[in-house]
Amino acid sequence: MKDFRICKGEIINNNVIVRSMEDIELLYGKGYFGKGILSRSRPDYNIAQEELRRRWKDSRIKFPVISSIKYQHHVEWAKELLRGRNMDSKSIDKIIGDYTSPINLPGEKDETVNLEGDIEELQPKSPNKDCVVREGDPHYDPLSQYGSDPGANHKATQQGKEALEKTHCHRHDDLIIHCGCKPEKQTVHTEPESVMEDRGHEYVMVEEETVAEAEDMEEDRGEVKKLQLVCHRNPFRILEYLQLSHEEAFFLVYALGCLSITSKKEPLTIVKLWEVFSSAQENFQTRYMAYHHFRCKGWVPKVGLKYGTDLLLYRKGPPFYHASYSVIVELVDENYEGRPLRPLTWRSLSGLNRTTMNVSKELLICYLMKPPGVTEEDLSSPECIQKFKVQAS
Numbered sequence: 001m002k003d004f005r006i007c008k009g010e011i012i013n014n015n016v017i018v019r020s021m022e023d024i025e026l027l028y029g030k031g032y033f034g035k036g037i038l039s040r041s042r043p044d045y046n047i048a049q050e051e052l053r054r055r056w057k058d059s060r061i062k063f064p065v066i067s068s069i070k071y072q073h074h075v076e077w078a079k080e081l082l083r084g085r086n087m088d089s090k091s092i093d094k095i096i097g098d099y100t101s102p103i104n105l106p107g108e109k110d111e112t113v114n115l116e117g118d119i120e121e122l123q124p125k126s127p128n129k130d131c132v133v134r135e136g137d138p139h140y141d142p143l144s145q146y147g148s149d150p151g152a153n154h155k156a157t158q159q160g161k162e163a164l165e166k167t168h169c170h171r172h173d174d175l176i177i178h179c180g181c182k183p184e185k186q187t188v189h190t191e192p193e194s195v196m197e198d199r200g201h202e203y204v205m206v207e208e209e210t211v212a213e214a215e216d217m218e219e220d221r222g223e224v225k226k227l228q229l230v231c232h233r234n235p236f237r238i239l240e241y242l243q244l245s246h247e248e249a250f251f252l253v254y255a256l257g258c259l260s261i262t263s264k265k266e267p268l269t270i271v272k273l274w275e276v277f278s279s280a281q282e283n284f285q286t287r288y289m290a291y292h293h294f295r296c297k298g299w300v301p302k303v304g305l306k307y308g309t310d311l312l313l314y315r316k317g318p319p320f321y322h323a324s325y326s327v328i329v330e331l332v333d334e335n336y337e338g339r340p341l342r343p344l345t346w347r348s349l350s351g352l353n354r355t356t357m358n359v360s361k362e363l364l365i366c367y368l369m370k371p372p373g374v375t376e377e378d379l380s381s382p383e384c385i386q387k388f389k390v391q392a393s
Contacts, residue, residue: 011263016249018242032317034244045240078235205229246277247291293390325364367391
């Protein structure tokens with residue numbers, strides 16, 4: 001199959017996280033697995049503020065629109081990042097000041113309209129949509145080039161000089177540094193600083209308040225406050241990750257075979273992953289069996305913690321309908337007897353049923369029927385899944 005691929009996830013602080021945007025789109029788009037850590041469900045977090053977007057809807061804006069207050073928060077976060085690299089305050093202010101200064105980028109012309117109707121020309125260059133800013137990566141992190149080494153620029157200059165001393169001129173059969181010829185582009189590559197900085201960065205339109213002089217025929221000349229959009233680089237980009245529940249992650253690994261999970265950069269086998277999840281989450285084994293059953297029946301199960309249950313069942317997925325059922329999972333023998341995983345009194349059951357009805361759902365009890373002879377040792381392996389039967393009512 002052309003669309004089949006192995007996605008990559010990792011366990012961080014007992015959570016399964018997927019970072020790659022391609023993997024996120026595949027897992028959520030083709031099965032509604034997981035949720036965005038910055039979103040309610042679908043991982044579509046955008047830095048833009050909706051109320052500002054509506055305010056500036058008549059202007060032809062290609063970049064996200066945010067308030068000056070929100071932008072200042074990103075500036076402060078970037079400063080904290082540089083402080084963690086043992087940089088002094090003066091250097092930090094200089095770096096952040098240069099990086100966040102208003103810019104007119106080379107490229108396609110665009111126009112933005114302020115609230116007073118004035119038209120201002122802006123020349124932005126569309127950022128690379130495939131770019132993902134990661135801290136410390138010089139190809140993506142806009143602040144990675146600034147470290148605590150004060151001699152970094154001197155070293156770069158010295159390296160360029162050493163490269164010229166080793167570059168041979170084919171015209172004069174001598175070194176370029178002696179004959180004075182210009183090196184070829186592929187030999188020594190120099191570009192203006194502004195062009196180098198514009199690569200791989202995210203641009204935002206910041207709504208800023210300006211003061212302008214106003215003249216009225218009946219009144220004296222005064223000052224009028226106006227709002228306008230100014231293009232800035234975003235110094236601190238927040239990335240949207242996909243967070244998978246343990247049941248979702250194990251289903252993708254065990255049942256579909258389309259996910260590989262690592263912990264501390266070490267890949268985990270199916271058996272090891274079962275052990276990790278079983279030790280990290282109480283009743284993971286029984287909850288996963290119920291999850292596996294409903295997934296195979298065409299439902300989209302999600303964690304039901306916010307309604308006091310084990311699972312929520314969606315008919316097609318969260319974007320289409322609200323959940324139809326709230327599920328409680330119980331482990332019983334063939335006679336429907338056993339120690340309850342969730343002891344329920346008549347009062348607690350009545351309250352749970354009322355909560356479920358208030359959110360237009362039905363309460364469903366899922367019984368996992370444990371066959372005779374299955375021991376606790378058998379439950380330590382995912383092979384036990386095939387021995388259980390499921391009854392829902």
